[in-house]
Amino acid sequence: MSVKKSVGYKNRQKRKDRLISLLIGVFALLWITPILWTFWTSLRPYTDIIQKGVFSRPDTLNFDNYFNAYRQMDIWQYLSNSFIVAIPAVILTLFFGSLLAFVITRYSFRFNLYLLLLFTAGNLLPVQLVYAPLFKIYIWIGDLVGNRNILYDSYIGLILIHVALQVGFATFVLSSYMKTIPKEISESAMVDGASVFRHYWNVILPLLRPPLAALSVLMTTWIYNEFFWAIVMIKSDSKRPITSALGRLQGEYVTDYNLLAAGAIMAALPTLIIFFILKRQFVSGLTIGSTKG
Amino acid sequence: MSETTNSVSRRTVLKGAALGGVGLVGAGTLLSSCGSDSSGPVTFTARTNVENELKIAQALADAYEAETGIPVTMQGSGDTNAFQDGISQYLQGTPDDAFQWMAGFRTNFRADQGLLVDLSENISALGNQIPEGFVSGATNPSDGKQYIIPTTWYPWGLHYRKSTMLELGLDPENIATWDDFMKLLEGTQKKGLIGYAMGDKGGWEAMGTFSIINVRLNGYDYHIDLLNGREKWTDQRTIDTFNQFALLIPYMNKNFLDISWDGMRDLLLAKKCGAMMMGSWWANEFKAKSQEDYDDLWIVPFPEINPAYGRDSIDAPVDGLCVASNSANSEGGAAFAQWCGSEEGMLAAQAAGDTNLYANTNLDTSDYDPFNKQKLAVIGEAKNVMNFLDRDCRNDFAGTIVGPAIQNFLRKPNDVNGIVDGMQAAWDALPALA
CATH class of the missing domain: 1.10.3720.10 (MetI-like)
Known part of the structure; x- marks a missing residue:
């Protein structure tokens, strides 16, 4: 009886832990998405977006924007x-x-x-x-x-x-x-x-x-x-x-x-x-x- | 010339000192600016922070120095919105001698406070190099003087694709009457497209449509009087304007409050709409897509509604250079500003790659492409030039009252009376301008 109870307790604890991890994961995702999206955007050329829209499959991915920004920003x-x-x-x-x-x-x-x-x-x-x-x-x-x-x-x-x-x-x-x-x-x-x-x-x-x-x-x-x-x-x-x-x-x-x-x-x-x-x-x-x- | 400018600037400066420039500006510093002479070095703020435009501004400074031997120090304004919002502090602090600015209320209000130098003499010195509409756009209605040397402008007009008009059996180069316009809207809607693209998320985009309908229906004078409190928003004529505007709503996209002007542009770019009313500054995006798309793009003046006024007015915001009365060398600044408005200055800017629409009657426009020629023609047709609603009336009314009111109207076009009542009440509640 007591063994059973402690197993049940352990399972409950595990479930709780999993739920908490899941919540933390969701929030971490919420926070990281804009940053990743910014990074993703920074790799695509502007003309690509103009021609095909924001949600499109990219033709080119490169660091050109970084070189240009570096030059222009002084x-x-x-x-x-x-x-x-x-x-x-x-x-x-x-x-x-x-x-x-x-x-x-x-x-x-x-x-x-x-x-x-x-x-x-x-x-x-x-x-x-x-x-x-x-x-x-x-x-x-x-x-x-x-x-x-x-x-x-x-x-x-x-x-x-x-x-x-x-x-x-x-x-x-x-x-x-x-x-x-x-x-x-x-x-x-x-x-x-x-x-x-x-x-x-x-x-x-x-x-x-x-x-x-x-x-x-x-x-x-x-x-x-x-x-x-x-x-x-x-x-x-x-x-x-x-x-x-x-x-x-x-x-x-x-x-x-x-x-x-x-x-x-x-x-x-x-x-x-x-x-x-x-x-x-x-x-x-x-x-x-x-x-x- | 320097002698006359001198006396003018001294008078303006004294006026500024009398007004106290909001009370804080020390008269001592103000008067010290009179000691400037027009051959001393000039400082100049370009209202931009984009690399390419800074290069053009630097080229202007260099060309001026090469021509006159007077050194010009150019700097960018930093973020243009911040510069715009902080102009009062800029002018009361230690401004550069000349700076790029916008005509209309934003200039005239500061001029009335004595913060800007009267440049009427410089305008007359330029004579007929400057088109008439340009001068009218740069004139301060409260004293009939000019405090800005106009350099560039762009028209607000009806943009569409010529190919769409051909498919509808309309004249691709001219949509002149309200009937043609309605045919355009109905035709595109029948094809399953959006007739009249609208994006008013920013609150200012739809002002363009409101203003142009108001001047077409009630005339330029009524419009300007309305924006400056000399006519009532509750006037039947204003209500008529809103009701005419309401005729366009059934042809609009439903998400007009979710997209901005660039959303409208994208609709036209993707051939998803018939026409849109917008300032013409984004043609390069069409070029970026393809030359074919650029060649397809066209602009005409908004169609005539009331034959009494025809198509005699247009929104064509005028940009140019102002001179700060608080600056170290306002005379030198005025001379530089005048040079920028002259043929030599404009040629120097164009040589540096400036593609803005410069207005100077001496300039040769024969090598402009058809679209740019059409832009000039659209402006040239108009007798009265407006600077766009948010530059034609006080800033604390345009952005905070008119913008949201038009948004409300687009949502609830049946409630025009309630909306104009609210606008008039808001106008009456505004404090008097200092």
Whole structure:
């Protein structure tokens, strides 16, 4: 009797597992289909689609679209623009975020929680709402110093926007992680006479390595993928990031979607490479701060 | 010439400063732009990011430099939609001297704000090189001046395949009357095809049909007045236009809200429809399929409805160059823009491979192919040039109100009264233009 029961249980468990695997499979398929379809499209020439329709058997499959997209996109210039913006932005965000988190979690004063709330609440504002006033502020500051392009149409302005928008999230994640670091460490640092900055730099910061790594991966991809600010705050096309280079493959009326597909895949490659190299940090980055010590 | 342009630009600039350019533009920077002289280097934004068109723009800059010795720095605008949406910021920030732009409301609205330089003097300097309809399309109705140097345009017309007309026993080169048009629609439908292809997923495609029926039925003046709030949408004449439009619905494909303009094009490409009303910018797709298909393609003006107006109006969106009053060298920009509108500029663009329809009476068009000649003829027949509905009226009305209203009408053609009531209410609710 008891044996029978355990067999039944095992079967039930197996069935459940199979069902779950099936569901996961279906969802994985749903997610991968557009990517595979993009790849498939990128291998076909445009004339093929025009003559025979989208759902047709291809005559030719080749990498011509990739060569053309590579040539037309001027990819290296835009790619380097992306990194000129993304790298300082990520470093500054993490620096300011960790400073803030350090003060909020290691020292207790009255406005602790409100300060944290204030910084995270900034993330709730849609960027489109911030855009018009920010543009006016940038021009106004430019007029003050006599050079309108000091923030508007400049890398510095773009980096500052990213730092301002991301620092809230960084603070939030880092402070929840810091709460898991035992108070005793801080206490002994203070007993040993460490200054506030030394306490932050030599004691706490080295312990933050895992969340910093995870955050830097996340933020690099976010800032890399960002499109909005680069379009509205940068006037010179030569300063725009890779996401806008994709637009070079689009006509005003007629767009060669096969060429665009090839370009999109190439533009996505760096993020994919970063993801595969730092997969572990990426996954831990998504769960970090979800458990509070 | 530079002397007169100077005073004009100074006046415009001062006007801009008086209006405050939405209050934020520092008068100091504005006035500093007056110090420019037309022989200094010029910056120029091409409204495109396509490789081929950038090459043409660069060729223009090079040719200008070769001719005048004035260096021109060209840059692409990046994504054209983003450029279009962000034009207000572009002009209030640090714009290039000259930039490619569209005539109609998009120019006139910014001109009224003092952000663009008055180019009327440059237009008169070009004299009769510029066709009359072209100038009419580039004129700002609020002050009768031009703030854009027109360079290219394309006609909106009835496109069809000549072979289909031959099969139906119609004149393949001319569908002139409403009766012919009806024969076309019925004939193609009897053959099991779609009579009148319609794809209005984007919300703007069907505006072409609405506008042309409105001008054929009620005239150009009524149409423009209607779009600018001087006539009412609830007017019986507007209702008549919608009812005339409704006559076409039985001949349309049923999925008109699921396909866009390129879906219509594909129907014609695959010989699945009789005719379609569309701007003529995609003939190259026919060429890509085969020369035979291209030779089969034809365009005529939308047929006459009311003999009082004949076929005297056409949608032919005018593109050209504007000059920003906030720029470093607006005078140099104006001189460059004028050159682009002249015969030399157009020849330089065509030498670089530009296949757009340039309008300059000095240009030799004898080696155009028959389809392009016909496009010119279609435009040339019209006395009044419209810039298409979404360029003829304010942007916050065209896209957000007229587009969805026409979509609703196509779905429920019996509810015309409700639809025009809603449109008029929406117009009345709009804030006054700043």
